[in-house]
Structure formats: C-alpha cells, structure tokens
Amino acid sequence: GAVVSQHPSWVICKSGTSVKIECRSLDFQATTMFWYRQFPKQSLMLMATSNEGSKATYEQGVEKDKFLINHASLTLSTLTVTSAHPEDSSFYICSATDVGRHLNTEAFFGQGTRLTVV
Amino acid sequence: GENVEQHPSTLSVQEGDSAVIKCTYSDSASNYFPWYKQELGKRPQLIIDIRSNVGEKKDQRIAVTLNKTAKHFSLHITETQPEDSAVYFCAASMTRGAQKLVFGQGTRLTINP
Numbered sequence: 050g051a052v053v054s055q056h057p058s059w060v061i062c063k064s065g066t067s068v069k070i071e072c073r074s075l076d077f078q079a080t081t082m083f084w085y086r087q088f089p090k091q092s093l094m095l096m097a098t099s100n101e102g103s104k105a106t107y108e109q110g111v112e113k114d115k116f117l118i119n120h121a122s123l124t125l126s127t128l129t130v131t132s133a134h135p136e137d138s139s140f141y142i143c144s145a146t147d148v149g150r151h152l153n154t155e156a157f158f159g160q161g162t163r164l165t166v167v
Numbered sequence: 168g169e170n171v172e173q174h175p176s177t178l179s180v181q182e183g184d185s186a187v188i189k190c191t192y193s194d195s196a197s198n199y200f201p202w203y204k205q206e207l208g209k210r211p212q213l214i215i216d217i218r219s220n221v222g223e224k225k226d227q228r229i230a231v232t233l234n235k236t237a238k239h240f241s242l243h244i245t246e247t248q249p250e251d252s253a254v255y256f257c258a259a260s261m262t263r264g265a266q267k268l269v270f271g272q273g274t275r276l277t278i279n280p
Contacts, residue, residue: 091273092256092271092272093268095267095268098267155213158210159210161208
C-alpha cells in the first residue's frame, strides 16, 4: 500500500511557542490530505482538509489562525500549531489517498505526532 | 454533517469467541465504510472496508455487514485471539476519492486468554 510519513513522531514544546508537523506522501501524489486530532482514549476528530495550492478547509470549531495548514506541493502538507498551550497537547494524525489509482480507495495514515505542551 | 455512533465502547470476550461491534451513520449519501484497528500510540490500520453497493464482505476471521436502509454496519470477528485486543474504529465517508472520514467513538476490545 501507499506510504504516508509524518514528522516528528513526538515533540515537547513550551507554552507560547509554535510547532510544525509535516505529512508526506512518499510514493504517490496527494492533492488532498486530512488532519485529525485524537485526545487520549477518544476518537479521531477531523480538524481540516488540506488542499494543494489552495486554502485549507477547517471543520467547525477549529481555529484557522491557530492551526495553520500549508499544502505547497503534491507530496507535503504541514500543520503549524501556533502559540501552543497545554490544552493543545494531543495526538495529531494526517491521512492521504492515492486518487491517482482509482476513486474511493483506502485512506493511508501517517504514524502520528504526539504533541506535549509544557 | 455526517454523524457516526459506535457501540459498545468496551467489549471483553473469551479467546476463541466472537466479537461484534456496531455502528450507525446519519447521512444516506455516505458510500464507504472502513474499519480500523488502532494500538496504543500507533496509527489506525485498515482491517476491512465495505462500499454501499455491497451488503457483506469477509476476509478470513473478519467480516463486515452493511444495511443501507437502516444505516448501520457491523464488524464481526470470529475465533478471537489475544492479538485482536486493540481499539477498533468504524468510519463513514461521503466524499468520493479523497476519503474524508467521520469516525465512530471507538470500541476497546479485550480478548481474555
């Protein structure tokens, strides 16, 4: 199957600083990627849809100025958590689909990034 | 928007017995229903999926059934083994191609030896 790589796997940052998380599709092109957040023992909640070459689409309740998404190429989307606070501590996961193969195919997930804000 | 409900939240079964997890969805436009297994701190792994033009799909010990009229789908695991212990998520998608997924709340499955 297709490979999606996420970096870093974990990060600890101080409150008030910004953190950038990268999501790469390694062997396919992804015009669309998705960013999810997962709190401990909870489900994956969609944060935003990352569109190559255009603005991201954010889900209701997600602050676009706090969670900056950039999708500058067909293989890379980045999520920047700005002015991070302890309540932003969570597991962030991206996903992408190789739509070049065929429609309605499997979504592939990155390995996730555990963010801890202290 | 789409809403997916999953039950039960926890499930404990004896090794060798069967486990069933159920999900309901709200939007009749959803046409793709995957099931994921997630181990602690790891990415979700697709274990089986079903599309709206199929009523049932089986892959060895795992099967999924879909009732479009009632808008519910279920995961069935037979002959459970300790390595089946994990959190399982159902999901629904109403977007062709890009797979924007709405997840259920998850079921923590424990297989007792």
